Amino acid sequence: MREIGGTRNISGPFQHAPDSDSECLKPIAEMICPVFDHQWLNDDYKHLVVEAPVRALAAQPGQFFHLLCRESDDVAPYLRRPMSVYRIDRDQGRIEFLYKVVGEGTRILAELKPGDGLNAVGPLGRGFDLSSKPEHILLLARGVGLATLAPLAEAARERGIGVDAILSARSSDVLMSVDYLRQSSAIVTTVTDDPDDTHGDSGVDKVEEMVRHIAKEKGTGLFATCGSNRLLQMLRKVGVELGISGQVALEQQMGCGLGMCYCCVRPFQNTVGEIDYRRVCIDGPVFDLQETVSW
Amino acid sequence: MREIGGTRNISGPFQHAPDSDSECLKPIAEMICPVFDHQWLNDDYKHLVVEAPVRALAAQPGQFFHLLCRESDDVAPYLRRPMSVYRIDRDQGRIEFLYKVVGEGTRILAELKPGDGLNAVGPLGRGFDLSSKPEHILLLARGVGLATLAPLAEAARERGIGVDAILSARSSDVLMSVDYLRQSSAIVTTVTDDPDDTHGDSGVDKVEEMVRHIAKEKGTGLFATCGSNRLLQMLRKVGVELGISGQVALEQQMGCGLGMCYCCVRPFQNTVGEIDYRRVCIDGPVFDLQETVSW
Amino acid sequence: MVDLSVDIGALKLANPIMPGSGTFAEGMEQVVDLNCIGAFVAKTITPEIREGNPQPRVTELKNGMIGSIGIPSKGPEHFIREIVPFYNRFTPPFVASVSASSAEEFGELCAQISVEGVDVIEANISCPNLKRDGEAFGMRCADTTDVLEEIKKRTDLPVWAKLTPNVGNIGEIAQAAEDAGADALVVANALLAMAIDTETFRPKLGNVMGGITGPVVKPIILRMAYQCAKAVDIPVIGCGGVATVADVAEYMLAGCTAVQVGTASFVHPTAMINIIDGLADYLEGQGLNSVTNLIGAMVEPGNNAEGVVEAPSIRTVGGGNEGGGV
Amino acid sequence: MVDLSVDIGALKLANPIMPGSGTFAEGMEQVVDLNCIGAFVAKTITPEIREGNPQPRVTELKNGMIGSIGIPSKGPEHFIREIVPFYNRFTPPFVASVSASSAEEFGELCAQISVEGVDVIEANISCPNLKRDGEAFGMRCADTTDVLEEIKKRTDLPVWAKLTPNVGNIGEIAQAAEDAGADALVVANALLAMAIDTETFRPKLGNVMGGITGPVVKPIILRMAYQCAKAVDIPVIGCGGVATVADVAEYMLAGCTAVQVGTASFVHPTAMINIIDGLADYLEGQGLNSVTNLIGAMVEPGNNAEGVVEAPSIRTVGGGNEGGGV
Ligand SMILES: Cc1cc2nc3c(=O)[nH]c(=O)nc-3n(C[C@H](O)[C@H](O)[C@H](O)COP(=O)(O)OP(=O)(O)OC[C@H]3O[C@@H](n4cnc5c(N)ncnc54)[C@H](O)[C@@H]3O)c2cc1C
Ligand SMILES: Cc1cc2nc3c(=O)[nH]c(=O)nc-3n(C[C@H](O)[C@H](O)[C@H](O)COP(=O)(O)OP(=O)(O)OC[C@H]3O[C@@H](n4cnc5c(N)ncnc54)[C@H](O)[C@@H]3O)c2cc1C
Ligand SMILES: Cc1cc2nc3c(=O)[nH]c(=O)nc-3n(C[C@H](O)[C@H](O)[C@H](O)COP(=O)(O)O)c2cc1C
Ligand SMILES: Cc1cc2nc3c(=O)[nH]c(=O)nc-3n(C[C@H](O)[C@H](O)[C@H](O)COP(=O)(O)O)c2cc1C
C-alpha cells in the first residue's frame, strides 16, 4: 500500500506524492489501502478488508478511520465518512470494516473491488479503555453498533477479561458476527424485534432483565454499548443502580475527524451536572456512559 | 430511442419524462440516441454512429447537434459540446459524427459504448445553402473541418452538382473519409504538411494554385470551407477575384446552442464594411465567406 | 389534481416556473411547447443598441458557468416590433426586462415599452450606474429607490425589481425596492466571479469578471431569497441554480412564490417543462394539493411540529449570522 | 531550486501556504510535519467562553460544504496557556485570530493576547456587531475602520484584517482596512448560504444559515481577492476553495501574496503539504525561479505580450461590472 497519492478509485486528487519520510513517525496517516476482500453479508451490510501500513494497525477498539467515498475525480460526496475498526489482523497486516449501506457515501464505498485503493485517514479518536482492569465486561450492541463493539471482545480476551455480549437487531438476518465474537470467547445472546423467530425478545425491559442477570452472575465491572439510544439510557440507569461503570461509542456527523472543525460536538454533563459540548472525533467517539445526556 | 429522459450514461438528470405528445411536432428535440457504433479512426479521431428519431434525420449539411458529454449524475463538463453532422443515413435512421478528442468533453464522449444513450439536442443552426444552384462546388477542408463539409458532397450529388474536394491535414494518417467522399462522386485531392509523404503540399500558396486551377477548369459556382483560418482568408481573396461566392462553417464556444445566450458571437462585416456580431449557433454556423472578418 | 397556479400580485401564473432573463429566447419555441411555461421573461433591453463584451464570453465550472455577455441589445423599437408580437402568439404572460445607465433612462425606456402585450416590466438593476462610477444601482438602497420611483412614475404596468446578489445586506435593498413601489422581487442576478488560466496567465473571460450561474450558486441565492422574503410583503421570485423539482421546492419553502430557471435550460432545453411535470408529482407525494402550500413552509428550528424535545440549546452571541462566519 | 518564500510586510514565510482559521488545530500535528507549513493560523477566539451553534453544524454540497459552527471559544486565558505554547514548539510564525462584539472588546482582546509567541493578529471581522443588530463589522467601512483603529491602538503586532465576502463593494472595505492600519488582508471568510430538506421541510443546519466553503466558492472569492489587490497596497492573502496548486497560482496571479487552505484539509489532511511540494514543480514547469513572480502576473486583456492583434473590440457601456450582470 502507499501512504499518499495514487488515483485509482476511492483515492484523492493528489497531484504530487509528498516525500513520506518526514511523516513516517506520525501516528495518523492519510493512506491508500488496497482492498483485499469485500463481501455483502446480507442486503444492507458489507464487510470490507483492506491492507494497511503498520502504524494504522495500531488502531484500538472504538477508534475509527475516516474514509474517502468517491471515485477519483468526482466531487461528491465531498466529505469523508467515519467507520469504526471492526477487526485488526496484525499478522496479515489487514484492517476490517463492517458497515451498513445507507446513503450516497456508503453506496460508493460498496463499489470498491479487491485491488482498488481506499483512501483512509486514521486511526482516529479515543477508543475503549480497559485500564480499570475489570474481570468481566458486558457488551450491548444494537444493529451496526456491533461493528464498533466486536473488537473489544478480542481485546478483552487478550487481557484475560470475561465477555458477555448481547446483540440486538431488527431481525435475525442482520445478526452478524456471532461466530467472530464466540471465537473471542464471548458468551453471546441474540435478541430481535421479530416475535416469530427463535431469538430472544429485544424489548428494552427484556434486555434490562438479561443485563441485570448477567451483571449479578458474572460480577460485571464494565458496560460497553453502541447503536441504540434507548439501550444506552437503560444501561445508564442500571449502571448507577448497580455501581457499574460504562462506556459508549457515539456517532455524530463529521467534518475533519481530527478535532479541528467542531462539526461533531454533542452535549455531555460532568459530575456536577453541568452541560458542555465535546467533539465526538477526538474527545470520543467513546465516552463515559454517565456523562452522556438524553436528547 | 427515447426523446426525453433515461439515465444511462451520457443522459441527463431527468426526473420525469414529460408527455412527449405536445413536442412531437417541434423541429428540434432533446433526445436520447442509442449508440450503434463507435470506432477510433486513428489516435485522435473517433467516428460515432447513433440511432435518431425521424425529425433529427432532417438535419442538413452544416447543421449540428449539441451533445451532453457527461456520465449520468456527473456535474462536469457542465455545458454541451457542438458537433456537426458528418453523415445522415435516413434509411437506417442513423446520424454519424466524426470528432477529434481534444479535451474533457470529447474524452468523456469517447467512452460511449454501443447501446449506451447519447443525449443530443438538434438539429441546430443554419447549414450550407445550395439554392443558388451552382453547377460545381469546391470543398476545402482542413483537419476535422472535413467532418462538417463531408455531407455537403452527398447533398450536392443528390442535386446533380459536381464536387471537387481538397482535404488538408497535418499528416496522412488523419486524412479520413476519402472513400466516403469518393462514394459521393467527389473528386478528392489530399495535401499534408509532411513533405515526405505522397500527398500534395498543404502550403497555402500551393493550395491556392489548386483552387484556381479547379475553379477555372470546372466552372466552380460555390466555395465551401471549414477548419482553417488561413485557407479561409485565401479563399475569400480568390473568391473576390474570380467572382465566386463562398460559404464557411465557423466554430465558437457555445452556451445554449439555441440563440438564447449570446455566448457564441463573432464579428462579421456587411457589404458596406460595417462590423456586427452574429451568433454562430443560430445565425450560422455556416456564413457567407465574404462577410467574415480576420481576427 | 394538484393546483400549480400562483399569483404574483394581480398576475395569475398557471405554474411558478419561468425563464430567467437572457437565458431564453425565441429559439426555445423550436424545442418545447411554450404554452406550458408559467410566464415568459425576455432578454434585458437597453435604450441604446449594444454589442456586448469581448470574447471569450463564457467559461465552465464543475456545476455551473461564468458568463460575461454584456447585455447586447437591439433597443426598444426592435423589441416592440419583433419580440412582443412573437410572444403574444402564446398564452403565458409576458415580462419585459429593462436596464439603463440612469434612473431617468430607466423611466424613459419603461414608458416606451409599456405597450399592449407587455404584462410586467422587470427592472434589471444589476447594471452599472454611470453616476456611481460603474457600481450597480442594486448595490445601494438610494439608487434602487431612485430607479424604481422613476419607473413607477412612467408606467402603470406591474414592476418587478431584479436584485443583484453582489451586496451585503440584501434585505435592506429588498425593502428599499418594496418601499419605492416594486410589485415583486426577483432574487437574484448572477454572482460576480472570475477565473484565470494558470498556463497562459490570461483571464478566462474577455471581460476578466463575469457572472456565475447554475447549480453552484443555489445555496447562496437561496439564502438571499429567504432573507428577502422575510424583509418584504411583496412576492419574491427565486432565481439562481434552479435545475430540479427539489430546487423549486427549496426556494418556495424559503418563501418564494415562483422561480426563474436560467442556465439549466442551456444544458437541458426541456428543463422547465420537466420541472413543471415533476412538481405535480412531488406535491402529490407530499400530500399537498396546491403548490402555494409550499410558500414559506420551512419549519424554523424550535418550531417542532411533533412536539419532540429539541437538543439542549447552545449559547450563541448575537442573533444574526449576516457576516457569514462559519 | 525554486524559491517559495514570500514576505507579508516584515514577516517572512518559507512558503505562501497556511491554514484558514478554524480549519486547523493541534490534531494536524498527528498527521503532518508542521514545520513544512508557511504559517499557523489558530481558530478564532472571543473574549467570552462560547459553545457555538446548535446541531446540525454541517451540510454537504457537491464540491464544498455549508458550516455553522458559531465560533466555540475557550477564551484568551486558555489560548495563552495552551495554544500559544503548543505552536511555539515549531518554526513557522504563529497567527492568532480574534473576534468580538464591539470595537472596544476587539481592542481589549488583542491587548490581552499580544504575548511572546504570537507573531500576527488576524481580526476576523465577519462576526456580528452587537451595535448593528447583528450585522458583521466587515459589512461597513465605518465599522471596519473602528475595529482596526481600536486594535492598532492596543497592540504593536502586525494586524491582518480578514474580510467577509458578504458585501457589495469589497474594494471599499479593503481600503477602509488599509487606511485604518491593517498590515495585510485575508480575503475572505465564508459566503453565507443555506439549504432546506425538501422532504422534512427543515433547514439542513441548526442555525438555518451558515458559511459555504470549499472549491465551489473559489471563482467568487478569487474575484474579490483580485478587486482587493487592485484597491490596496498592503499584501492580500487569498482564502476560499484552495485545494490544488492551480488554485494557489490563480490567487497569486490575481495579486495575492499568499493563500490560506481551509476545507480542503478536512478532505485531505495532507492537502497543504501536497500543495507546497507541487508548487515548486509547477513553478519549474513555468520556468519561474521564485513564487513571487506569480504575484499579480495575470495578463490583463489588451496587454498582449506577443504583440498579436486582438479581436475587434466590442462596444460596452460603463467600465465596471460590479453589479454582476452576466
Ligand atoms: C465514529 C463513528 C464510527 C462509525 N462506525 C460505523 C461502522 O462501523 N459501521 C457503519 O455502518 N457505520 C458507522 N458509522 C456511521 C457512518 O459513518 C454513517 O452511516 C455514514 O457516514 C453514512 O454515510 P452515507 O453517505 O452513506 O449516508 P448519508 O445519509 O448520505 O450521509 C449524509 C450525511 O450525514 C452524515 N451521516 C449520516 N449518518 C451519520 C452517522 N451515523 N454518523 C456520522 N455521520 C453521519 C454523513 O457524513 C453525511 O454528511 C460510524 C459513525 C461514526 C461517527
Ligand atoms: C458548430 C460546431 C460544429 C463542430 N463540429 C465538430 C465536429 O464535427 N467534429 C469535431 O471534432 N469538432 C467539432 N467542433 C468543435 C468541438 O465542439 C470542440 O472540439 C469541443 O467542444 C471540444 O470540447 P472538449 O471538452 O473536448 O474540449 P475543451 O478544450 O476541454 O473545451 C473547453 C471549452 O472550450 C469549448 N470549445 C473548445 N473548442 C471549441 C470549439 N472549437 N468550438 C466550440 N467550443 C469549443 C468547449 O465547449 C468548452 O467550453 C464543432 C464546433 C462547433 C461550434
Ligand atoms: C448567458 C446569460 C445571459 C444573461 N442575461 C441576463 C440579462 O440580460 N438580464 C438579466 O436580468 N439577467 C441575465 N442573466 C441572469 C439570469 O437571468 C439569471 O439571473 C442567472 O442566470 C441565475 O439563474 P441560473 O442559475 O438559473 O442561471 C443571464 C444569465 C446568463 C447565463
Ligand atoms: C468548520 C469551519 C470553521 C471555521 N472557523 C473559522 C473561524 O473560527 N474564524 C475564521 O476567521 N474563519 C473560520 N472559517 C473560515 C475559514 O478560515 C475560511 O475562511 C473558509 O473556510 C474559506 O476557505 P476554504 O474554502 O479553503 O475552506 C471556518 C471554516 C470552516 C469550514
Ligand code: FES
Ligand atoms: S469532525 Fe471536526 S472536530 Fe470533530
Ligand code: FES
Ligand atoms: S450558444 Fe447561446 S446564443 Fe449561441
